[in-house]
Amino acid sequence: MSLTLFEGSEAIAEAAIAAGLRFYAGYPMSPATELLEHLARKLPASGGTCINAATEIEGVNMAMGAAAAGFRAATGSCGQGLALMQEAIAESALNETPLVVFNMARNQQDYFQATRGGGWGDYRTIALAPKDLPEAVELTQLAFHLADLYRVPVIVLGDNLLARTQVSVDVGRRDFGPLPPKDWQLDGTSGGSGKSRQIWTWGAGKHNTPGPGPSVHWARIAEKFDRIAETEMRWEEGFVEDAETVVVAFGTGGKFVEHVVHDLRGQGHRIGFFRPVTLWPFPGEALERATANARRVLVFELNAGQMIDDVRLNVRDRRIVRPIGGVSFDSSGLNLGPLMDATVIRQRILDTLEGATL
Amino acid sequence: MELFISGIGGQGVQLAGKVLALAAVAEGRHVMLSGDYGGHMRGGSSVGTVVVGPGPLRALPVLPSAGSAIAMHNQYWENVGGRLRPGSLILAEASIAPALPGMEGHRLVQVPATAIATEMGARMAAGMVLLGAYAAMTGIVAVDSLVAAMKEQIPVYRRQHIEANERAIRAGADALPALGAPFDLDGAPLREAV
Numbered sequence: 001m002s003l004t005l006f007e008g009s010e011a012i013a014e015a016a017i018a019a020g021l022r023f024y025a026g027y028p029m030s031p032a033t034e035l036l037e038h039l040a041r042k043l044p045a046s047g048g049t050c051i052n053a054a055t056e057i058e059g060v061n062m063a064m065g066a067a068a069a070g071f072r073a074a075t076g077s078c079g080q081g082l083a084l085m086q087e088a089i090a091e092s093a094l095n096e097t098p099l100v101v102f103n104m105a106r107n108q109q110d111y112f113q114a115t116r117g118g119g120w121g122d123y124r125t126i127a128l129a130p131k132d133l134p135e136a137v138e139l140t141q142l143a144f145h146l147a148d149l150y151r152v153p154v155i156v157l158g159d160n161l162l163a164r165t166q167v168s169v170d171v172g173r174r175d176f177g178p179l180p181p182k183d184w185q186l187d188g189t190s191g192g193s194g195k196s197r198q199i200w201t202w203g204a205g206k207h208n209t210p211g212p213g214p215s216v217h218w219a220r221i222a223e224k225f226d227r228i229a230e231t232e233m234r235w236e237e238g239f240v241e242d243a244e245t246v247v248v249a250f251g252t253g254g255k256f257v258e259h260v261v262h263d264l265r266g267q268g269h270r271i272g273f274f275r276p277v278t279l280w281p282f283p284g285e286a287l288e289r290a291t292a293n294a295r296r297v298l299v300f301e302l303n304a305g306q307m308i309d310d311v312r313l314n315v316r317d318r319r320i321v322r323p324i325g326g327v328s329f330d331s332s333g334l335n336l337g338p339l340m341d342a343t344v345i346r347q348r349i350l351d352t353l354e355g356a357t358l
Numbered sequence: 359m360e361l362f363i364s365g366i367g368g369q370g371v372q373l374a375g376k377v378l379a380l381a382a383v384a385e386g387r388h389v390m391l392s393g394d395y396g397g398h399m400r401g402g403s404s405v406g407t408v409v410v411g412p413g414p415l416r417a418l419p420v421l422p423s424a425g426s427a428i429a430m431h432n433q434y435w436e437n438v439g440g441r442l443r444p445g446s447l448i449l450a451e452a453s454i455a456p457a458l459p460g461m462e463g464h465r466l467v468q469v470p471a472t473a474i475a476t477e478m479g480a481r482m483a484a485g486m487v488l489l490g491a492y493a494a495m496t497g498i499v500a501v502d503s504l505v506a507a508m509k510e511q512i513p514v515y516r517r518q519h520i521e522a523n524e525r526a527i528r529a530g531a532d533a534l535p536a537l538g539a540p541f542d543l544d545g546a547p548l549r550e551a552v
Contacts, residue, residue, distance in 0.1 A: 005383045005391065134414065165419040166376075166391040168383045252419070259418055342422035 003168040008133050008158070009034035009104065014171035015140040016074060016100075017046050023066035023073040025051040025059040030334045031160035032078045032104035060085035060092075060101070067097040068199050070185030072144050076102030079110035082155075083118070089153050090119020094221060095201040096184070098147035100140075101125075101155045104163045106334050108253060109327075111306035114155050115280040121201075122218055124225040126154040126232060127279040131255035133167040138174060139277070145176040150228055151184075157279065160335040161252050233286065234277035239265055240290040243272030247349060248287070248311050249300040250276055253325070253340065257300050260346045269353065279307070284314035291315045298352055301325040302339055324348040359498055359543040360421055362438035363406040363485075365430030367395055370485035373511065374428070375406025378489060380507035381499040382410045392419050394437075403434035410498060425543060426496070428488050430471075432457035447541045449492050451484060467495070467537050474529050480522035490530025496543050501531045 006014065013035055016024070024043055026036040036052060043050040049066075053059030059075045066073035075085065082089075082103050092099040103110055114127040126146055130136035136158060143154040189196045191206075198206055203217025211217065236254070239261060240246055249257040254275035261273040274290045276283050291297050297315050299308040305323050312318040324345070328337030338344065361378070365371040372393045379391040387410050395404040407424070409417040423441050429450040435458055442448070444463045452468040471487035486508065493499050505524050512520050 003383055003386070003388065005379055005389055132419075161392075161419040164392070166379065166389075167415070168379075168387070168389040256418055256420075259416060259422075262416075341420055342418055 002170055002172065004171065005166055005168050006133070006171070007034065007166050008136065008163045010038045011133055011137055011167070011169050011171055012102070012140050012156075012158070012163075013038035013042055015137040016144070017042055017048070018171055018173040019141040019144040020072045021074055021144065022048040022071040023063060024048070024075065025053045025062040025066075026074075026076040026102070027053050027056040027059045027081045029078045029081050031106065031163045032076055032081065032102065034163060035076055035102060035104055056081040056084040057088065060088040060099075064088055064092050064097050064099055067092070067099045068095075068186050070182045072098075072100075072148070074100035074102060076104065079103055079105045079107075079113055082110065082113060086113075086118035087120070089117060089125060090121055090123050091201050092153040093119075093123035093125065094121050094218065095199050096151035096221070097153075097199060098144075098151050099153040100143045100147050101153060102158070103155055104158045104160070106160065107329060107336055108159070108251065108302040108325075109306070110157065111250070111279060111301065111303060114157050115282070115310070122222045122225075124152075124228070124280055126150075126152060126228065126281070127157055128154065129157045129251040129254075129277065129279050130162065131236075131251060131258070131275065133162060133165065134169050135277075136162055137169050137171055141174045142176060145179070146232065148179050148182070150224060152224075152228070157251060159252050161340070229281040232278060233281045233283040235283040235286050236275045236277060237273065237286070237290050238262075239272035240274065240294075241272075242270055242293070244270040244293075244295045245298060245349070245353065246272045246274055246291045246294045246296075247298045247300060247324075248274045248276075248307070249325075250279060250307055252336070253300050253302060256340060256342055256345055260342050260349065263342075263346065264349065271349070276307075276310075282310045282314070284310070287311065287314045288316065295320060296352065297321045298324045298349060300345060300348075302328050302336060322352060324352060359410050359426065359496070360417065360424035361408045361492070362421070362424050362427040362441070363408070363430065364427060364435055364438045365404050365485070366433055367402045367404045369404065369430045370482065371395070371404040371406050371430060374485040374489045375408050376511055377486075377504060377507045378408050378493075378499065379410075380510060381493075381503035382408075384507060385499055385503055387411065388413060388415050390415050390417050390419070392421075403437055405434075405437050426492075426541075428492055429454065429458055430485060430488065435459070447496070447543070449488055449495070451488065465541065467491075469530065469533060469537060471530065474533065475526055478522065478525055478529065480519070480526060483519075483522050483526035486523045486526035487530035487533070490527035491533050491537060492530075494531035494534045495537065495541050497540060498543065501527060
């Protein structure tokens with residue numbers, strides 16, 4: 001293993017290139033700008049193309065075009081930018097182009113955006129939320145693999161701490177196993193030749209070779225997402241077997257909670273942690289098992305309450321679920337705020353254990 | 359081991375953190391480095407955090423506590439002072455050390471870094487003097503590794519500063535043993551698992 005000290009954005013750029021990224025069209029917004037900058041420097045040198053798109057909508061559609069031609073392609077911005085990309089992300093799901101979308105978020109307020117989306121139709125997006133940079137390197141490469149495996153959009157959800165903290169990591173290529181051939185990729189053969197291919201959200205096909213039509217096409221895609229939901233759940237948990245209290249958190253917040261829970265365990269508290277790695281598919285059955293004997297389930301997220309919906313859906317009694325996070329920004333509004341602090345999290349957990357109100 | 363480097367923008371806090379981090383990576387250690395500084399180039403708060411360990415790190419990007427610190431200025435010291443565990447090693451620029459509050463229970467070592475750097479005609483290299491002294495006192499990295507990392511990190515258009523920086527790092531290391539006995543970072547009380 002070869003360790004190199006990288007800023008988070010640079011390590012993610014390196015990991016994407018190691019995974020075979022050939023085309024990136026992103027839109028710069030803090031804290032996603034550095035990812036675009038690093039790819040602008042590195043991607044052309046490895047034979048790829050990087051474009052600073054004029055708008056987010058252009059960026060995501062350019063990336064979808066490159067993906068339709070069979071290249072590993074990605075776009076990215078912060079959550080505000082992804083808001084504008086929602087239609088194209090839905091199209092990518094429904095026309096089955098493997099597209100990776102990076103959200104270097106300003107906070108944890110994009111959980112709904114990542115897991116529910118804002119496009120039209122029966123679609124889902126796999127959403128991977130790394131807790132730190134070594135995991136982000138893994139999940140970035142996994143994102144391209146899953147996108148190709150299922151022909152779906154995959155979101156990698158980070159934040160400013162992930163993007164800017166420097167960590168020694170190994171960005172070398174990971175192998176996730178074989179993939180089906182891209183026998184669907186557009187190859188430039190024009191219409192009228194009898195050999196052209198078509199990627200179309202409605203599945204209508206061509207005049208002489210009709211497709212299944214929208215109803216059958218969309219039902220098949222819905223079945224595909226059901227399959228993904230059953231097979232691609234990922235999570236991390238600790239100390240849950242005898243835990244009276246289980247704390248649920250995602251992304252960077254999950255790492256902070258894990259740290260605090262280790263600490264409290266050392267002091268004799270019967271407490272455990274649970275972190276969904278895939279926000280969608282949400283590892284609901286695993287959470288149900290992890291909280292089967294818990295008297296309380298605490299949810300730490302830096303927003304007004306988003307993931308807590310998924311937690312309530314997956315515990316035996318939703319009345320034992322309580323939020324211990326909240327909206328928390330720094331003064332610029334561009335970065336995680338003072339709640340993302342081990343001392344604060346520890347105190348909020350202890351307050352709950354003692355029955356005090358927050 | 360965890361280290362806070364605290365000072366004001368323009369003193370080279372972030373450079374010092376990066377040089378130590380690169381030196382540790384070059385020696386095969388796992389490293390986390392984070393910088394917290396204001397939007398302005400000079401005059402604002404600047405804190406660097408370096409964590410070094412033998413294996414994958416559990417350390418948080420916002421470090422709740424540390425066992426050592428380098429104080430380059432007393433202004434903004436409150437950003438890190440309250441997060442030091444009892445018995446921490448604090449290497450402080452000698453001219454501001456008396457102004458640091460809350461030194462009780464810590465091991466404070468005053469390094470005349472600015473005086474040493476000024477004497478060699480490179481006043482801006484005081485941070486490198488402190489870094490050299492920190493490495494020598496803790497043994498966290500070899501002084502030669504610091505010098506090599508500094509050379510790697512200085513941009514092309516500032517190559518003229520390399521020689522002075524190297525002398526500053528070595529002068530800081532040479533300031534021991536007059537400054538005191540080695541400090542055992544691993545033996546520091548309440549050490550966090552990293």
